[in-house]
Amino acid sequence: MKRLDLIRHLEHHGCELLREGGNHTIYVNRAVKKVSTIPRHREIIEFTARKICKDLDIPRPQTSRSQQQIFPHTNDMTQQQVLDLYFLEARHQLVEIAAFLDRVERAGPPADFRAQAFAEAVKMLTGPAGNKAREVLLAFSDPTPDPIAAATTKAACGAWPGPTPH
Amino acid sequence: MRYIEPHAHMVSRVTDDYERMALAGCEAVCEPAFWAGFDRSSAAGFYDYFSQLTDHEPRRAAKYGVKHFTWLGLNSKEAEDVKLAEEVIGLIPQFLNRPNVLGIGEIGLNKNSRNELRVLEMQVDLAARHGQLILVHTPHLEDKLKGTRLILDVLKSDRRIQPERVIIDHVEEHTVEMVLAAGLWAGMTLYPETKCTPARAVDILETYGRERLWLNSACDWGRSDPLAVPKTALEMKRRGHPAAVVDQVVYQNPARFLQQCPKFKESGL
Numbered sequence: 001m002k003r004l005d006l007i008r009h010l011e012h013h014g015c016e017l018l019r020e021g022g023n024h025t026i027y028v029n030r031a032v033k034k035v036s037t038i039p040r041h042r043e044i045i046e047f048t049a050r051k052i053c054k055d056l057d058i059p060r061p062q063t064s065r066s067q068q069q070i071f072p073h074t075n076d077m078t079q080q081q082v083l084d085l086y087f088l089e090a091r092h093q094l095v096e097i098a099a100f101l102d103r104v105e106r107a108g109p110p111a112d113f114r115a116q117a118f119a120e121a122v123k124m125l126t127g128p129a130g131n132k133a134r135e136v137l138l139a140f141s142d143p144t145p146d147p148i149a150a151a152t153t154k155a156a157c158g159a160w161p162g163p164t165p166h
Numbered sequence: 167m168r169y170i171e172p173h174a175h176m177v178s179r180v181t182d183d184y185e186r187m188a189l190a191g192c193e194a195v196c197e198p199a200f201w202a203g204f205d206r207s208s209a210a211g212f213y214d215y216f217s218q219l220t221d222h223e224p225r226r227a228a229k230y231g232v233k234h235f236t237w238l239g240l241n242s243k244e245a246e247d248v249k250l251a252e253e254v255i256g257l258i259p260q261f262l263n264r265p266n267v268l269g270i271g272e273i274g275l276n277k278n279s280r281n282e283l284r285v286l287e288m289q290v291d292l293a294a295r296h297g298q299l300i301l302v303h304t305p306h307l308e309d310k311l312k313g314t315r316l317i318l319d320v321l322k323s324d325r326r327i328q329p330e331r332v333i334i335d336h337v338e339e340h341t342v343e344m345v346l347a348a349g350l351w352a353g354m355t356l357y358p359e360t361k362c363t364p365a366r367a368v369d370i371l372e373t374y375g376r377e378r379l380w381l382n383s384a385c386d387w388g389r390s391d392p393l394a395v396p397k398t399a400l401e402m403k404r405r406g407h408p409a410a411v412v413d414q415v416v417y418q419n420p421a422r423f424l425q426q427c428p429k430f431k432e433s434g435l
Contacts, residue, residue, distance in 0.1 A: 041349045046375035048347060077405060082168075086365070115170060133366065134339040141311035141340065151277035154201075154243045156307035 006044050006052065013058040029056040097122075117159035137165060167191040169395050169407075169416035169434070173272075173301070173335060173353060173382035173388070174426070176223055177215075181391045183385070184230040190396040194233040194416075194435055196424065197223060198272035198301050201243040202327070204389055216257065230267050230393035233433055235424070237271030237301050238262070245276070245285035255288055262296055267400060268427045269293060271301025271337065275313040279304060286320055294326035299427050301353075304336045306360060314341040318348055331426055333383070336361055342374055350425050354385040356394035364398035368405060370432040380420045 010027050017027040024037035036055035039048065053060045077085075104115055117140055124135035142160040168191045172348040176184070176197050184274040187195065197219060206212060219236040219324055227234035238261055240254045247431045261267060270293040275282045293300045303315035303322075317334065321327050334371035337345055338361065345352040354370060383394035391397070395416055405424070424430040 012340070015398065039347060039349070043377060044378055045346050047343065047373060137338055137340040138311065139309050142308050144312060145315070147278050147280045147283050147316060149280060151246050151279040152284065154276060156277075156309050158307045160308040 001044055001050055003038065003042055006038065006061060009061040010038075010052070010058070012055065013056075015056050015058065027052075027056065029047075031060060032057045052156050071103050077153070113161045114157065114159045167396065167399060167416075168193050168413070169397055169399065170420040170424075171195045171383060171392075172324045172380050172420040173198060173355065173384045174392060175384070175386035176385035177218060177386060177390060181226065181229075182231050183373055184227055184232055187392055188230040188232050189336065189382075190204060192396075193236060194433070195227060196235045196237065196268060196420075198237040198303075199241065199412070200272060200303075200386065205244055205247075207386060210258060212237040212254045213257055215259050219244045220261055220266055224266050233435065235268045235430060237268050237299075237435075239270045239273040239289055240285060240300075241272060241349070242274050242282045242303060242305075245282045246279065248281050248284060249414055250289065251285040255285075255292055258292060259296065262298065265371060265429055268277065268424060268430060269299030270296075270302065271299075272303040273300070274303035274317055275305050276303075276309070278309055278313045278316055282314060283320065283335065287324075290324055290327065294324060298331040299424075300327070300408070302332065304341065306336075308335070311340055314344065318344060318350075322348065322352070324334075330378075330394060333423060336384070336402040337370075338372065339366070339370065340372055342379075346374060346378060351378045352382070353382055355382055356371050356398055358389050358391065364394070364401040367398050368401050368407075371402075376411070376415055376419065378419075378423075379415070380423065414417060 007154070014031055015027045015029045018035060022038055023038065026035055026037050034056050036052045038044070038052060044052075050060045060083040068098045103106075104111060119137045119141040124132055126141055127135045139157045144163070167215050171192050171194070174195050174197055176195060197355050199219060202215070206215075219238070223236070224234040240251050245251050245275060258270070270289055273286055273289040275286060279408055282317065290300065292298075302317055304310050304317060314334065314337075319338045320327070321332060330351070333351040333353050334345045335353035338354075342352050354367045356364055356367060361384075373378060381395050381398050382388060383392055385392040387395070399412045402415065421435055424435075
């Protein structure tokens with residue numbers, strides 16, 4: 001949506017400009033003492049607009065009727081429909097993971113850092129709703145900020161071995 | 167159904183793939199320069215490759231009514247040798263006026279090393295000096311998160327770069343938000359084992375909106391599927407997305423980004 005439309009929506013729901021930051025504008029909802037930052041882009045993506053409204057504890061903006069026809073909210077499938085479409089495939093994938101873990105265990109120790117990373121990532125399956133894929137990917141990722149001295153291989157192995165290679 | 171394949175390495179595909187893609191509705195294919203699966207021994211190898219991308223490959227595509235475009239650059243897998251990279255970057259300007267060249271790509275990072283970062287900065291500078299669009303490759307698997315952050319830092323630190331003229335490719339659930347929030351375009355690559363599956367790509371579209379996202383197969387010499395984009399369009403249809411929404415994602419979005427290059431706009435797509 002257009003940034004201007006989002007700001008109108010925030011102000012309509014009682015939010016006020018708090019201050020201008022370097023790359024963002026900061027709005028406050030004084031009624032509930034919540035703040036959020038609005039990127040200084042002409043267009044604000046749907047996800048960000050929804051997050052800003054959630055931060056400020058106000059309803060998410062409604063798209064116009066014509067926009068709804070062209071760009072309907074697409075996570076409108078019911079849980080029943082999602083299960084009908086994906087349950088068997090997901091069940092198959094879960095059994096595959098279970099069989100993989102059995103295979104690793106049957107092979108016996110020592111397991112390398114990938115087995116530990118896998119176990120940590122599996123824990124994310126019981127994490128917060130709506131973010132499980134993201135959390136699994138983060139569990140496998142190198143979290144450090146600085147470039148490495150030199151590349152000694154071209155390939156990635158799928159899990160970060162940690163600061164000291166195992 | 168019509169679609170644009172905005173990222174495919176057709177030099178490593180057989181001609182039958184052009185036929186299958188055309189039958190599935192592909193109207194244009196865009197081919198970034200990439201790693202050949204082995205390191206080239208000299209800059210001359212790149213000269214021949216860039217000639218292949220700008221001369222031979224468009225003719226092969228045209229036989230099936232598919233328009234062929236390309237991006238030129240040095241892939242980060244060959245960026246550890248900075249001297250070679252400088253020679254290759256020096257070759258690129260003479261190809262930029264060729265009729266199917268869209269910009270500089272795919273550039274980026276692979277293992278997030280200092281030399282890769284230096285060569286990325288050199289290629290971003292090349293794009294800025296010549297007013298070119300940029301297509302960025304983000305690293306694989308465990309290196310993607312850090313690499314995407316480093317790439318965004320490089321782009322943000324160069325004030326000549328307009329974010330809406332840059333696409334960051336191979337985003338996944340943990341990197342898409344930071345790319346879109348920076349005002350850049352994001353590409354989702356559909357691979358059988360790494361990157362996105364069709365179902366996850368549609369999840370991302372449903373979560374983050376469709377304004378600045380595109381889909382691509384990045385099919386190459388490895389395990390990959392040149393029909394991954396139309397298969398993801400089918401996935402959208404299975405979930406009840408109307409044809410207009412599918413068309414926006416697989417045709418209008420890539421066209422909207424690529425039309426920033428006058429050569430693409432003049433092609434009538």
